Amino acid sequence: MLEKMQSFKKYGYLIAVMIVFQCCAKKEVISDIVFQKQLLSGTGKYQNLEHNWRLDSTYVNGVPVVLTAYQRTFTKTFVNDGTYRDSELNTGTWELSALNTLRQKITYSTTSKIDSCSFEILLINTAQLKLKLNNATAKTEYLFKIAN
Amino acid sequence: MPLAVFGQDTLSGNYATLKIPAGVHVVKDVVTVKGLLTVEQGAKIELLDPGVIVCEGGVAINGVGQNIEFYGKAKQEGVGLIIKNIDSSSVNIVGASFKYLQMPLFFDFGWKRNSVNISDNNFIENTGKVSIIQVLDPPFSFTADQGSIEFTVKNNLFANNNAPVYFEDLKSDLIKLSIVNNTFAGNTVYGFKNYNISTNILYGRSDNNYSKFPALIENNSFVSNYLIDNNTDTVAHAANFGIYGSDKTFNLTNNYLGASSKLEIAKTIHDQVLNYNAPQLLVEPFLLAPPATAPTHVYAVQTLDNKPINDSVLITEPLKGLVLLSNNALNVSKSLLRFSYFVGDSTLQKVDTTLTYANQPNGKNNTLTITKIINTNKKVGYYTLSGIVDNTGRAVPDVKVGYNAWLNEYRARKLLSEIIAINTKKAADSIKPEPTPKADSIKNTFQKIQAPVKSRIEVGLVAGGAIFTGTISSPGLFNNQMNMAVGVHASYTLFSNISAGLTIASFKLSNSDRTSSNNEQTARGMSFSTSMLSLSPSINYDFVDNRLDTKAKKIKPSIGLGLDINSFAPSGTYNGVEYKLQPLGTGGQFSDSTKKPYSLLALGYFLNLRVKYQINKLNSVGIHFSYHKSMSDYLDDVGPDAYPSAAKMLASGVSDPVAALYFSNPTSRNIKGQFRNSPNNAKDSYIIFGFFYARKLFK
Numbered sequence: 001m002l003e004k005m006q007s008f009k010k011y012g013y014l015i016a017v018m019i020v021f022q023c024c025a026k027k028e029v030i031s032d033i034v035f036q037k038q039l040l041s042g043t044g045k046y047q048n049l050e051h052n053w054r055l056d057s058t059y060v061n062g063v064p065v066v067l068t069a070y071q072r073t074f075t076k077t078f079v080n081d082g083t084y085r086d087s088e089l090n091t092g093t094w095e096l097s098a099l100n101t102l103r104q105k106i107t108y109s110t111t112s113k114i115d116s117c118s119f120e121i122l123l124i125n126t127a128q129l130k131l132k133l134n135n136a137t138a139k140t141e142y143l144f145k146i147a148n
Numbered sequence: 149m150p151l152a153v154f155g156q157d158t159l160s161g162n163y164a165t166l167k168i169p170a171g172v173h174v175v176k177d178v179v180t181v182k183g184l185l186t187v188e189q190g191a192k193i194e195l196l197d198p199g200v201i202v203c204e205g206g207v208a209i210n211g212v213g214q215n216i217e218f219y220g221k222a223k224q225e226g227v228g229l230i231i232k233n234i235d236s237s238s239v240n241i242v243g244a245s246f247k248y249l250q251m252p253l254f255f256d257f258g259w260k261r262n263s264v265n266i267s268d269n270n271f272i273e274n275t276g277k278v279s280i281i282q283v284l285d286p287p288f289s290f291t292a293d294q295g296s297i298e299f300t301v302k303n304n305l306f307a308n309n310n311a312p313v314y315f316e317d318l319k320s321d322l323i324k325l326s327i328v329n330n331t332f333a334g335n336t337v338y339g340f341k342n343y344n345i346s347t348n349i350l351y352g353r354s355d356n357n358y359s360k361f362p363a364l365i366e367n368n369s370f371v372s373n374y375l376i377d378n379n380t381d382t383v384a385h386a387a388n389f390g391i392y393g394s395d396k397t398f399n400l401t402n403n404y405l406g407a408s409s410k411l412e413i414a415k416t417i418h419d420q421v422l423n424y425n426a427p428q429l430l431v432e433p434f435l436l437a438p439p440a441t442a443p444t445h446v447y448a449v450q451t452l453d454n455k456p457i458n459d460s461v462l463i464t465e466p467l468k469g470l471v472l473l474s475n476n477a478l479n480v481s482k483s484l485l486r487f488s489y490f491v492g493d494s495t496l497q498k499v500d501t502t503l504t505y506a507n508q509p510n511g512k513n514n515t516l517t518i519t520k521i522i523n524t525n526k527k528v529g530y531y532t533l534s535g536i537v538d539n540t541g542r543a544v545p546d547v548k549v550g551y552n553a554w555l556n557e558y559r560a561r562k563l564l565s566e567i568i569a570i571n572t573k574k575a576a577d578s579i580k581p582e583p584t585p586k587a588d589s590i591k592n593t594f595q596k597i598q599a600p601v602k603s604r605i606e607v608g609l610v611a612g613g614a615i616f617t618g619t620i621s622s623p624g625l626f627n628n629q630m631n632m633a634v635g636v637h638a639s640y641t642l643f644s645n646i647s648a649g650l651t652i653a654s655f656k657l658s659n660s661d662r663t664s665s666n667n668e669q670t671a672r673g674m675s676f677s678t679s680m681l682s683l684s685p686s687i688n689y690d691f692v693d694n695r696l697d698t699k700a701k702k703i704k705p706s707i708g709l710g711l712d713i714n715s716f717a718p719s720g721t722y723n724g725v726e727y728k729l730q731p732l733g734t735g736g737q738f739s740d741s742t743k744k745p746y747s748l749l750a751l752g753y754f755l756n757l758r759v760k761y762q763i764n765k766l767n768s769v770g771i772h773f774s775y776h777k778s779m780s781d782y783l784d785d786v787g788p789d790a791y792p793s794a795a796k797m798l799a800s801g802v803s804d805p806v807a808a809l810y811f812s813n814p815t816s817r818n819i820k821g822q823f824r825n826s827p828n829n830a831k832d833s834y835i836i837f838g839f840f841y842a843r844k845l846f847k
Contacts, residue, residue, distance in 0.1 A: 032724060039816075043662065047671035048815045125806045126816045127794035146794070148818045 033099050037080075039124050040096070044080035052077045053129045053144035061139050075147055102131065159193075165205070168193060175199035175226060184208060184237065187244070192217045195226025195249060202230045206237025206261070211244045213541060214270050220248035225275050231264075232256040234287065239264040245543075250276030251311075260286040260322075263298040270443075270543055274309045277338040281313045286322050288358075294322060296361060301327045305443035306349065307545035309335045310376075312387075315352035318363040319395065325363040331443040332388070333371040333545040341377045343385040345418050345426070349373040351390035354398045354427050362399065369404040369438030369475065370416070371447045372459055374552070382559050383460075383552045390418040395427040404435040404447070438475035444538035446547045448473040452517065463550035464526045469505070469517040470533075470549065478514050478544060479537045480507050487522060489529030490557065496565050503531075528557040571693060575644075602846040604641040610634065610772065612838010616657040619825045619832060620674050620784045622664040629663075631656040633836050635682075644693045649686040649708065649756075656680065657716075657783060657834055673815035674824075676729065676784040678718040682776075686710025686756055704760040704768075712752035712776055718785035722807040729785040732808035735824060736792030739800035746787065750780035758840075766844045773837040781825060783832040785811070791819035 030038075042048040055074040058065045075087045084092040084104060092106035092114075102119040122141065123130035129144040158174045159166075165183035170190025176199050183205040187193070189212060195201075197220070207229070209216055220226045228249045231239055239261050246252035252274055253266070271280050286297065306313065312335075318325060332349045339347035349370065354362070370388040377384045388405055391398045398419070405413045410432065414421060419429040438447050449457045450471040457470075466487070472478065485505050491497045501522050508515040516533070530550035538544055614633040615621075621628050635653030642648055660675035688708030692701050718729045730745055737743045754777065760770035781787045797809045813819055 035723060039810075043673055043815060045662065045670045045673075046667040047817060048673060051816055126810045126813055127798065146816045148816055 033096055036099060036121070036124060037096050039126060040102070040121075040129065041078035041080040041094075049081075050077055050079040052147040054147035055142060056145045057143045059141040059143075076144065159201075175201060178202060181205065187211075187216050189215050189243075192219070195220050195228065196224045197226055197250070199226035200228065200230055202232060203239075204233040205235045207231065207239040207241060209241045209244050211242060211268075214243055214245040214268070214543070216244040218244060218246045218249065218252065220250070220275070222248065225250050227276075228252040228254065230254045230256055231259050231261070234258070234260040236262055238262050239266075241266045241269060243268045245270040245272065246274060246280075247272050249274045251279055251282060253281045254279070255281075255283040257284040258287050259284070261297060263300075265298075265300045265302075266304060267300065267302040268304065270305045270307075271309060272305065272307050272543065272545075274311065277310050279311050279314045280306060280309050283315045283323075285316045285320070288322065296321070297323045299323045299325045301325075301330060303329045303441070303443060304331075305445070305543070305545070306330065306332045307334050307445070307543075309349075310338050312337050312346065312348055313350045314346070315363070317355070317359075318352035318365075318391070318398070319354040319359040319361065319393075321358045321360045324361040327363060327365045328367050329439065329441045329443075330368045331371075331438070331445045331545075332368065332373055333445045333447075334548065335373045336376045336383075337373065337387050338376050338378050339384075340379065341384045343375055343387065343418065343422075345390035345392045345423070347375040347385070348387045348390035348418055350388070351392075351418075353393040354391055354395040355393040356395045359395070365400055366402045367435070367439045367441055369435075369442045369445065369447065371404070371406050371438070371445060373406075373416075374459075380559050381562075382555045386416040388413075388416040389429065391429055392423065392426045394425075397430050398427040400429050400431050401433055402435060403431070404438040404442075405431060406447070408436050410434075437473075440475050442475060443542060444474060444476040444478065444544050446472045446474045446478070446536075446544070449547065449549055452515065457549055460552050461550050462553035463529055463531070464524075466521050466524060467518065467531070467549075468521075469515065470531070470547075472514040472516065472533075472547060474512050474514070474544070477509065477512060477539050479539060479541075480514060480516070480533070480535075482537070483533055483535040485516065485518070486532045486534075487524070487529050488532065488554070489524045489527040490561065491527075496558075496561050528554055530554040571644075600846075603844065605846070606639045606641075606768075606842050606844045608637045608639075608768075608840050608842030610637050610651065610653065610838060610840045612772070612836060614655040614657055614680075614834055614836045616659045616784065616832070616834045618778070618784055618834065619781065619786045620659045620661055620664075620669070620676055622659075622666065622669070624665055625835075627663060627665055629658045629660070631658060633838060637840060637842065639688070639842075641694050645690045647688050647690060647694060647706075649684075649688055649710070651682070651684040651686070651710075653682045653684065653836065654680070655682075655836065659784065671815060671817055672824075673817075674784075674786055674811075675814075676718045676720055676786070678716045678783060680783075681715045683713045684710050684754065686754075688756065688758070702762045704762060706758045706760070708756040708758070710754050710756060712750075712754055712778070714750045714752060714778065714780075714783075715748060716750065716783050717748055718783065720785070720811050722804075722810045725807070727804065727807050727811070729811055730782070732802050732804065732811060733800060734785055734792075734808055734811040735787050735789030736796070736812070737789075738802050738808075739792050739796035743789070746780065746782040750778050750783065752776055752778040752780075760842070765847065768842045770840055770842070771838070772840055773835065775835050776833060778832045778834075781832050783834070786825045788823055788825045790821075790823055 042051050053076045077085045078094055082093055084094045089109040090106050094104045097103050100121040102121055105116050107114050118134045119131040120134055122132050127146050131142045133140045159179045160177055162180045166181045167186040168191045169188045172192045174194045176196050178200055180202045185203050185207050187209040225248050228251050274280055335349045337347050345351050373387050374383045375385040375387040406416055407413050413431055417429050420426050452469040485503045486500050487503055488498055488500045491499055503518050504520040505516045505518045533547040536544035611634050613630045615628050615630050633653055633655030635651050637651045639647045639649040656679050658677035661669040661672045664670055686708045688706045690706040692704040719726050720729055737745045754774050756774040758770055758772045760768045762768045792812050794809055798805045802808050
């Protein structure tokens with residue numbers, strides 16, 4: 001009986017060692033909102049401090065708007081530290097107050113006027129970003145493509 | 149006219165009488181002296197095997213200060229003196245020394261003389277294992293009054309001999325035996341492990357019939373006399389005195405028996421306690437220290453702080469000094485103190501180092517402070533103080549400290565060396581060319597095993613960790629993720645140092661560029677996780693003959709090479725959902741018609757290191773480490789592919805193109821002209837390490 005117990009003791013030590021190894025394994029768990037932030041603005045690490053999104057198409061109340069060549073060069077840059085700039089030299093800040101909710105504060109370069117707006121993120125992945133402007137009377141949707 | 153011989157000569161043949169004067173004389177065969185044998189002072193008689201002097205008449209050996217010498221030569225030890233026949237003369241053996249002989253004095257059956265006096269002699273280092281002095285009975289008559297023989301053994305030194313002193317009858321009608329003021333020190337009686345009557349330095353019979361004269365045995369000193377096992381050359385028992393016969397008791401009072409308590413003394417004698425047919429030895433009162441009248445000797449050794457050092461002490465650290473307790477003052481001015489120890493862990497190579505010391509005599513105590521300390525690396529050793537004399541110039545037995553424990557170490561090493569010698573011989577035999585030219589070269593180099601097949605099989609459990617060191621990994625090994633690995637291992641002993649193995653292991657590999665210390669990898673931002681199932685045959689070289697099961701060779705390292713057959717399936721997490729990566733074609737496998745998906749079965753090879761600790765013949769535990777190189781670069785899903793076009797990925801038709809797009813370029817970095825993996829380092833690798841437990845299924 002004692003020998004059996006000692007034998008079980010040995011297996012116990014083996015299992016304990018296995019558990020220790022299992023616990024030692026690093027696991028990377030991030031929340032949905034942090035993941036969305038990383039898709040939007042990068043991870044904040046080397047060569048991934050910001051993401052540039054170039055305007056690809058626009059819809060007003062579901063109807064596509066024909067963009068001029070200049071409009072198709074418009075880019076929004078979301079920096080991982082929460083600052084914002086675009087190709088028209090406007091600057092500002094941004095935040096994801098909730099999942100799929102992008103709030104921006106923009107200072108217009110020409111007038112120095114400060115404006116706030118809120119977008120709903122309809123689609124975001126590593127190549128595409130689709131925003132819907134919520135505070136406008138018309139439903140306006142903007143589709144951006146990554147332009148790093 | 150007595151025949152006298154002069155100068156150095158060889159004695160041989162029969163002599164009516166013989167007078168041996170001062171000088172060297174050699175005896176190479178049997179010399180018989182019918183009448184009186186006279187040996188004068190200064191005579192040195194070398195007895196070479198089978199040299200023996202047979203005395204059929206009187207013996208007159210009258211030396212002073214042991215200036216008559218009888219000695220043998222190493223490996224040619226002569227016998228000694230044999231006293232035989234009935235003669236009305238006397239035997240006087242006084243002031244002589246007997247060294248390196250087989251049996252210095254033998255009183256053969258039927259001998260008879262008027263008296264025998266053996267006094268002031270030294271019996272030192274005699275090599276024979278039968279007796280130093282053997283006294284058989286004189287002729288016996290029931291009718292005639294035969295008179296009695298005064299037999300005196302007095303003031304003799306018996307030291308470092310290999311055999312006992314034996315009297316057929318210690319109590320007799322014919323012999324009035326007196327054994328007084330003798331020293332028996334440092335003798336090793338050879339026998340077997342079972343301690344019995346005859347394995348004591350002094351033993352004999354005591355019957356209650358025909359026993360007019362009981363032996364007087366008084367004022368003797370018995371110190372450090374041991375039974376040595378013939379088979380192992382190690383100390384088996386303390387061995388001072390043995391008695392047998394029909395008497396009820398036997399008187400052994402007023403002797404120093406090497407201890408100061410009856411309990412300790414009882415461990416050194418063989419009497420009724422161990423054999424109920426034997427007489428009881430009466431040892432009380434006993435002497436608490438050796439008498440000054442006995443030849444000088446050291447009877448106890450202490451450390452410098454006066455702590456006793458017993459005979460069984462194990463010496464692994466050098467001592468600072470020794471305190472010698474003796475029965476008379478010592479002269480150590482010409483003595484040599486040596487420390488002997490083994491070199492290395494398993495060899496028989498011994499080093500004798502001479503030490504310097506300062507002596508402080510204090511009456512019968514001498515304090516030796518060692519002034520040269522040596523570093524012995526904790527090897528077992530012993531001290532020998534030799535060349536001691538007393539104030540009269542008489543030899544004093546050598547003092548050995550730690551010798552008994554050293555003998556045990558010697559025995560262990562000798563066994564090991566014998567095993568190695570046997571194995572070496574077998575190995576040498578095995579590499580002799582075979583009579584037929586069909587010999588296998590491996591069989592010639594490694595000793596072929598005759599053991600049954602089933603006894604060569606060993607199985608075990610393996611547990612530990614696995615670390616991926618391929619594309620998605622950090623240069624710092626322990627910056628990478630470690631996962632558990634478990635498996636079963638079986639090995640089969642092919643030759644004495646070669647075994648084949650098979651391991652089935654299940655483990656996980658995972659890693660992330662985000663924890664990498666390399667900036668380029670951090671920017672790439674990829675991560676993966678895969679479950680692995682591997683089947684790994686191997687061939688191993690064992691540095692220690694895998695059949696040995698000795699204490700000295702319990703640790704057995706080995707090195708090996710093997711092949712891996714790996715099943716894997718890398719996966720990753722996108723937006724909280726885990727995806728298998730291979731079906732997504734993250735390297736553009738489904739968006740580029742020239743590519744095809746990689747296989748989830750990969751071959752590889754590995755280098756394996758194991759260190760096994762043999763718990764016993766069947767069970768062992770150990771640690772292992774192996775480095776595995778895969779022939780596939782897709783264990784982490786990241787192969788040498790250019791980053792695929794986002795548009796093509798989204799149009800590729802895979803089950804989730806957005807997830808595929810993410811995994812193809814998680815950080816959306818500028819990908820023009822870049823490969824997902826460096827094509828120069830195209831093969832993935834990983835290491836596995838941990839513990840194992842193994843067991844042979846059959847003996």
